[in-house]
Amino acid sequence: MSFPDRWDDGTDPSTPEHQVHWYDDRTAMIRQSLRTSFEGPFLYLLLGDDRALLLDTGTGDVPLRPLVESLAGERELVVVHTHGHGDHVGGDPEFPEAVGRSAEDVARYFGFADWPHGVRQVDLGGRVLDVLAIPGHHASHIALYDRDTRLLFSGDSLYPGRLYVFDWPAFRESVARLGEFVAAGNPVDWVLGAHIEMTAEPGKDYAMGADRHPDEHPLELRPGVLTELADVLAAAGEDPVRIERDDFIVFPV
Ligand SMILES: [Zn+2]
Ligand SMILES: [Zn+2]
Structure with a gap:
C-alpha cells in the first residue's frame, strides 16, 4: 500500500493527462491533470474478481475510457459517482x-429504502464496498467504504480543500452519520477525497481556479480528520459558518 511522492501538480507540461498510481494491486488512484482542468479531480478504480468499479468520470475534458479499460481488463465495468457535479x-x-x-x-x-439513512453494499466479487448517502455538498452525494483496504472515499464532502456546503443541516447530519459508521466497527486507514485545494502549509488554500499547485497538501487524510470535521460541525450549531482547520476549510455557500 502506498501513495505517490507527489501528484501531478500542474507545473510540468510534459505530464500525461491522467496520473495513475496503484495503492495496492486492486486499487488504482487516477488524477486528471490540472493542465486539463483546474479541478484536477481524483478518480478511483476498484477491482474485484468479477467487476471493476469506477468512482467518478472526471470533467470530460480528456478521454478516459481507454485508460479505464486498460486497467480493468476483462472485468465488467460499474460506473458510479461520488455526486452529480x-x-x-x-x-x-x-x-x-x-x-x-x-x-x-x-x-x-x-x-x-430510506435515503439518506441506512448502509448498502456493492459486491465486486471478493470485494465488498459499503455505500452511505451523505448529502450536503450535493443531494446525490455518497461515500464508499472498502472493507479490504480500509479506505474511505469521501468525494467532495471531505478532502484537503474547501468543503462547499450547499445544505448545512444535511451536511452536519451526513458527517455525523459517517463518523458513527466508522466508530461502529468500520476502521479507516485513510480518507480519500476528490480534490486537493490546500498547500502543505497548514490551513492555507490555493486561489479559486488555480491550475498550478506547487507544494500540495497530501491527498490522503488520516481518519482523525473525519472525527475533527464531525466535532467542529457539531460545535458550530445550526447556522452555517466558515471554519478553517489545518486540513480542510468548511465553506458554506
Ligand atoms: Zn462537488
Ligand atoms: Zn468536485
Whole structure:
C-alpha cells in the first residue's frame, strides 16, 4: 500500500493527462491533470474478481475510457459517482453504463429504502464496498467504504480543500452519520477525497481556479480528520459558518 511522492501538480507540461498510481494491486488512484482542468479531480478504480468499479468520470475534458479499460481488463465495468457535479460526471458520455446523477437514481441503484439513512453494499466479487448517502455538498452525494483496504472515499464532502456546503443541516447530519459508521466497527486507514485545494502549509488554500499547485497538501487524510470535521460541525450549531482547520476549510455557500 502506498501513495505517490507527489501528484501531478500542474507545473510540468510534459505530464500525461491522467496520473495513475496503484495503492495496492486492486486499487488504482487516477488524477486528471490540472493542465486539463483546474479541478484536477481524483478518480478511483476498484477491482474485484468479477467487476471493476469506477468512482467518478472526471470533467470530460480528456478521454478516459481507454485508460479505464486498460486497467480493468476483462472485468465488467460499474460506473458510479461520488455526486452529480460536472467535474465528477463530465466523462459520462464515454460510459453509457454509468448510474444516473440524481439522488433518486442513486438510491434506486444501490437499493436505499430510506435515503439518506441506512448502509448498502456493492459486491465486486471478493470485494465488498459499503455505500452511505451523505448529502450536503450535493443531494446525490455518497461515500464508499472498502472493507479490504480500509479506505474511505469521501468525494467532495471531505478532502484537503474547501468543503462547499450547499445544505448545512444535511451536511452536519451526513458527517455525523459517517463518523458513527466508522466508530461502529468500520476502521479507516485513510480518507480519500476528490480534490486537493490546500498547500502543505497548514490551513492555507490555493486561489479559486488555480491550475498550478506547487507544494500540495497530501491527498490522503488520516481518519482523525473525519472525527475533527464531525466535532467542529457539531460545535458550530445550526447556522452555517466558515471554519478553517489545518486540513480542510468548511465553506458554506
Ligand atoms: Zn462537488
Ligand atoms: Zn468536485
